[in-house]
Amino acid sequence: MVALLRNQVRQPTSKSLASDVKAHVQLLAKYLNDNRAGEAIATALAMMFLDADHAIACMRREGVLRASRYEFRGSLIGRVAKAALSVRELLTASPDRIVYLESVVALSRLAGNARALQKEIETTIRSRHAVVLKTVFVMVNTLFYHGWLNDHEASSLSGHRYSSEEYAEAASLVLRTYASMFPVDGVSFTHVDTDAFTKNALVYERLLVAAIRLTKFREAEFFIDGLPYRADSAGETVTISSIDPDLERSVRLGYIQSQNQGMIRYTHLQQTKPAISMRSVIDRGFERGSFGEMLELVEQPIRRLVLRLPAVPEIFEEFFARDDLFLDELQMLLALDVDNFGTFEELIFSITDHVTSMDVFKVQRYFNFLSCAYQRRLSDLKDESERGELTLTSTLLVIRHDDLIKQMELIFGDVDKAVEIVSLLTMEPGEPHLDLQYRPFLDTGGYYVIAPHVVAASNLVRNTIVANRLRSAAIGPKDRVVQAVTEALGCAGFLVHSDFEVKVAGQELELDVVAWRDRSLFLFECKNAYHPVSVHEMRNSWDHIRSARKQLDKRHKILANTNNREVLFQKLGWDVDASCEVHTCPPSAPMAQI
Template sequence: MSASRLLINRNCPTVHHHSGGIGGTGAFGLGFFSMAQERSLEDRLGLVSPKLLAAEVWLPTLVFLDKVELCQALRRELSQVGDLALRAIAVGKAQQAVNWLALGFYCDQSIAREALGASGTFRSSKYGFKAKSLLDVLTALQQTGAELHLSEDVSTYLASVKALAHLATPIHHLDQTLRQFLRRNADTALKSVIARVDAIFMTGHQADHGASTEDIGFYSKEDLAEGASYIVHCMDTEIGIETKHFNKMAESKISRGIFDKLIVKACKIRRYCEAEILVDAFNYQIHTSKGKSIVSAPTPELEKSIRLGYIQENQARSRMQFERIKTIKGGVISVFDISDAFYDRLHESVVKLIDFPFSRYTFHLPDVPPLRALFSNDAFTAEEIVYLRDIVNTELVTWEELERFELRPGLSLLDVAKVYRLFLFVARLATRQLEPLLSHDPAIAYRSLIPVFKEGVLKGLLGWCLRPEQIDDVLGLLSWKPGSAGVFDLQYRPIIRGEDGHLLVPMHIAGMANWYRNLVHTGKIRLTDSVEQEAASRALTHALQRHCEHVRAEYETVLNGQRIEIDAVCRFGEYLFLFECKHSLLPCNVHELRTSFKHVRTGAGQLDRIIRLLSDPKIEAEFYRRLGWSVGPADEIVTCIVSCNGMFSGLRVDGHPVRRWAELLNMIEKGVVRTVQLSVFDDGSGLDVRTENVVERNLWNATQPDPKFLYRYLKEDSLSVMLFDAMVEHEEAYSVGDSVLSFRSYALDANAVTDSIAELSDNSSA
């Protein structure tokens, strides 16, 4: 295996988990039953607030009740069981929580389980990693399992969340030591942490998953930004962030690796919180043995489909770098080249060494027309061409639709692209001056890295790119004010506002982020919202129409009294193909991954309902009649859930295959599988890209795809199996006190993929 190329990409950092309880206990019974049943059910249950009875008293009474009557009375309220139990646990009322949970599990285990996952009732992070009450509740529930006839799935879930709750104590210790450090270093911690992470972005840091998880080198720069975000959140809640925290940093502690250890602590806490979500949302399981708690997927295919999605996305990001080089080779100017030329020519007037109040380098942009024109010019740089082209491809829109789209009234994506041109330009100047200093004079490099602007100065600089009326909108999208509600993320909102009009701006983090994705997330508006027809179904039907006659996008009708909606329907030969397209943004944390999975599961439910209807020959015939298709009954109905963000490809959800959009499009348009090695070389006139070791096979049985090919590709999963078979298991182990939290995952053996493709013959089946 040592000779193989292993591709590992978690790239799935966790989000903030704000600690602290939720007030209110939620009285049992009153306010949740219908008026006609309220008193009788409350009396019969014998569970009268505020004095609740012990389990040995109320449990026999509950089990004795008519289950059908009870479930009907509580059908709508069962989804609140998780929130009610969470409130009770938060204030230490374990018995009340057990009562709510037992009622939920007795009435409907499926609804109760889903409610618990949605509310996070069993996540110790909800209680500041204090798990005593939570463990009491879980122990009591497990003891009542026989009386409640808990299913194997629910019992496994309870065992897993209990195993994680036992790890809460060392996680709580990590969290407390992190917060204590912040209190001791309140004056310097904020700027030190952000400067350290900004330097990591500046140096092009790549994760080394062969390193120890105690080493900052193990983590990706996105992981480290997430860890820093958690630290900033802790500082905000523990101390309160003020402008004075923008001024000082502990350069010697950064150089000695003390802040590296702090950020690694935060990353470990994040990973623990990620494990909680994986158990809650995806039914991951925790198995504990000899001090090690192992987090593993319910099926290998689920974990492989997630990892493969991130690996393929990372490969696509890498290809963008090669596309940038090709674009520059084609004669388009690069913002980095402009910045380098500017630095080389005007270094003495641009870079200033300031001694007061402490020595540092500052960067000055002369306010001259040629420089202003660089940032106001509508002509695109190479970086912008590649990036905007990628937005068009991933959002499945036209260039004209991209040009028309506005994040805010009067603020287009092309306007915002100029802001990032400015960020990249200034960040590149800083890189040229400061990166060489990290090795021999790190103190002044770190002190010079994070500019603090007066708001008027930053607005004036942004005025080089934007119209005056656009500036506040851009700052609103990019900046975060301490103490504000919501989740803080350093990559989503990299600019931190002080209370007196000062702004701390980590230029490398701001300039190198996936800015469209981040702005869409913070702005709550997306390019696809502005197109007249759903973008994914439109793109899919256009691809299918090149090969078959009977295709329809976004078809809605009522059959047998039931309304159905199909993103794309295609009658190809003797097969009826039904596609549900799910076009979520690329998930950058497990919360967003859970949202993507919910959409995929919704698609599976929609396809199930349509198949049940069309299984009736009369309804199938009526379906074709309404579509205006003169065709007979299909030999078979073939379904597919199209994952436009690439997650879960190769997985089957309730029997329906999930396919990555790019892969499905390739199978429809080309049918080619390929591996290739790309390298960069200097041909004497600049950098260029060399293509080497191409291994390629065509999977079509003809010059065009036939119905049987598409049928086999979706039904037999052979391409997905080939990729899954090339994935090798590995573990990521994190020491947590005297325990170890280990994640069982998979890496892609690129050499194994190449060998498998080479063994295929052209025109072999998919």
């Protein structure tokens, strides 16, 4: 094959050639899936010989060289990348494409370990399939209730290293793996391992840690495929890092600033007279004896606590439907404020035509109440073994479809809103991406399985918007980033105009913000995205920035011409010198706010 390529004349790049290359990407994926080494290597080399940059870009976009697509069989993927690197002098590949191939080789060396983790997870699920899902969901819910604090310095093999959010991702992976092996239905959550906190605790810790580590491997694949990151191997260690050190510093700075903003808001909240927390409400209710009777200890079909909350509209309207916020919800509002560009008063906004951010807070309030009531009753038990057993049998909610709709209707007084909000929060086991913190109502066919404190403690307004792709609707008709940038520039003495559409040199230009000062023209393309909290969201942010760059490059090319700038200034009504420099900038909401 290599000898044949050396004697071939490369065709000039064209649209038809690019289409041919793209069409062969799925063929390569098929050969890799079928473990047909000769065909896979030949197809990959032919694609890259014709147009290396385009072929590698297509493979990255489709995730064709990810071992996780092929049951973590990384050997052949590594051979494909090595074959391409061995003839790099024949490929017209840019340096970053070569780095990508080197990264594939490095990461493929870990695929065997990832495969072992996958097998370990499958083995545990298979041997405990009757109890594993409910047990894992309860354990993660318990971490969220008790405010689990992880130790970043702990070994990667220790469960103490990982956060409650990482455990929620692990539970989601366990669910996805289970769904690939067994049907997910009401029976899947009927039984629980009552020894999960005692003699079998290590079994579930190992299961969840294995799931977390496997998730980290998948994230590493996503980093090198979807972002300007690379993988480097040294001995048995593979390091994932940014190709551009400035990007790495920018990402780290973003997280540091986001955390600082959260701490500042929390400090301000503590200095005020904060509202009462849900746990304090529950504690007072138990101390007065008004809540204790709601929880009944039943023996059949299994020993568990059952909450008997009267379905009285007046109770729901007074406690769950009110717009006054509890301390827990104020803290959630402040967390949302870090992500949401705009004023504090604008944090209560429409998510859809019928559902608002306040509605989501009320759903969280309801499940926070249920969770805290169960946990407060459990805390009264002196026998640690009994408390652990009842935690496992009682604290995961399994609610009939109709019953959940009725409960939501009691809160909102509107059955259509109840149906819509349940739909927004529902996760189907067959979905390609499962995440308990984004869609916490797991539909098992006739029943919803809900980890109540995962609902209560997650940044659910933000996550609901992201999961349902409702960001544009939540922003509304007037982008607050555009408005804020315009106002800031105006206050600084710039000539400024926003949301300006103009035709220059036969091209339609849409300018978010255009400004002029001191013989310099500034073009801004604003992106109102959330601060990313996962590698998938980081990819979305990166795509936003790349899209903005393309748009700005197009406008810069047109307005680099003095005559075109004169046309622009004339249509803006600005009497300024057109012989000026042109600068571009893509401000994003999190950085603009911070």
